[in-house]
Amino acid sequence: MYTLTIQNFPNNTVEFFEFTNIATALQAMHERCDALGYEVTPDNEGNFTAGGIGHDWRIELNSNF
Secondary structure (H helix, E strand, O other): OEEEEEEEOOOOEEEEEEEOOHHHHHHHHHHHHHHHOOOOEEOOOOOEEEEOOOOOEEEEEEEOO
16 A cells, blocks of 8 residues: 655645555656656655655655555
8 A cells, every 4th residue: 555645834734645556656646746846756665755844745655564
């Protein structure tokens, strides 16, 4: 299972989306990041982040295994 978390700092909202397929999860993340002009950064544990400090949004894709 993969969880895409989208946090909007100005509106103080958080959305969660769950996926069973990594390809679909990455596609959803990249679509949102491309729309915002954010670069996706992988970590060493199979997760991905974009935005965060200094941005209006923080987007994370985490594997829940």
